Amino acid sequence: MADRPGVAVENRGVGVQIEHLDAYYGNRRVLHDITLNVAPNTVTAIIGPSGCGKSTLIRCLNRMHEVTPGARSTGKVMLDGDDIYAAGVDPVVIRQRIGMVFQRPNPFPTMSIYDNVVAGLKLAGIRDRSLLDEVAERSLRRAALWDEVRDKLGAPGGALSGGQQQRLCIARAIAVEPEVVLMDEPASALDPMSTLKIEELIDALRTSYTIVIVTHNMQQAARVSDQTAFLTVGEEGSGFLVEEGPTPLIFTNPRRQLTEVDISGRFG
């Protein structure tokens, strides 16, 4: 975080190490002893059946899980070597370093497109108009949205189509130049063309960020990710990691029987 905020730097993604992570809703354990290594500047896909806790896992990575009443977690999540759950760590600071894109596009509907993009910068106290303009344009360009909205930056964010809204949310997330971008099924609410655009976007963004994406779409995971982590539901109802590894390996040569069944069979 030494460089000027809002200035793009290549290869600035950092690694994330998840160590013995357990997550709970009240007394119900939804994640069991997850240990997973996410390398810098890679795209890691988290896949698995419904209810395996893949969304919970990704929400643990920027401390969004604990926002839900009754939700908590144990274990460590190391961001660039520092545990984000260590005492005294402010989740607000963590979330500035780790951006997130949600399943349903959630732009601020009353804010203009421009204000949506720079919302995070304004939160960080940046008021310099020329810097904001510069970051807004660059972020929208990188989110492949600039050409569609350049003439209506003042229009409300809610006025865009679903696919455009999701790209706006991606622009908003990357505008603050996070080190990691989390995506929780970012294309599952979108049509095929918008999905394709989002996937192309992920491919383009991998040079600058570490990306962790949850998806229920196996082909999508195969298309966009370098690494794949496969979760499933254990007998007592909590999700656990079956295996992880380079995506081509997981999809063509799964080491465990369970993975093979799930990957080739039940999902598509």
Added chain:
Amino acid sequence: MTVQVGAVRAELGRRRPRFGEPVFRGLVALASLTVLAIIAGLIIVIASTASTGIAHNGLGFLWGTTWDPVRNVFGALPFIYGTLLTAVTALILAMLIGVGVALFLVELSPRWLAGPLGFMIEMLAAIPSVVYGLWGIFVLAPWLRDYVEVPLHSTLGWLPFFSGYPIGIGNLAAVVVLTIMVLPTVAAVSRDVISAVPGSQREAALALGATRWETIRMGVLPYARSGILGAGILGLARGVGETMAVTMVIGNSPTISLSFLAQGYTMASVIANEFTEATTNVYRSSLIEIGLLLLIVTLIVNAAARLLVWRVSYTSTSRSLAA
């Protein structure tokens, strides 16, 4: 299989013709027409009984500042002014407190507290108006005089808002009582509106590194703003029309003063106070003319507020297209 299907079809066919349908339609149509008829009848009767006053007072009724039934001089401005001054000031205060209460209940309060607290706020609306008036006269007004008006007058008395004599009964007491009476409406409606803001909006702000307050400011309030304005309209409607409690504490003096320490009068109060002594035709008709005016002011306030809500929500209507 085919036999069964045939049997069901025969059974279905036997149920026609349906008499319930037109009867039901007629009944609900009649119910709605009744409402229209009541409103139309009300306006016609008020307008026609006010006609003597309208003819006598002319347009000057609207800006006349003298109300002297003995000399048959009727000017309604002090009442219009008093109504708007107390209702609008009370609404501003009630909005500040009510939206704060609503935000606390939805965003911050632990669950075990939110339920009872919300219920108690709604209870405020169940207290009869005359009880507020009694409390206003015997408890609030003396307390305001000793602990609020005297200090305000001695320190800020040079301001027109705090000039005059601190006697407790007056505009300030009316504003405070009205604020308490409007508060439950504003708080309860705002609470419902704020809890209807989707969690995804809060998450959007949180994920950008927003603090709790920034999340409210960025994700919650903009989304809820048209509904909160709607809460204000309901509150204002109650404030403009409130009669009993205000009559008991405002002092009932037809003067126009900027001072919160001065005594005032509202449209609703003058009707309630003077209809028994309105012995001449012109006097009685002028009071009814005030009633007509009150109706018109209420309509204008509602129309203006509705326009405001429409304008505000216009920019955010597209949010429903998002999903």
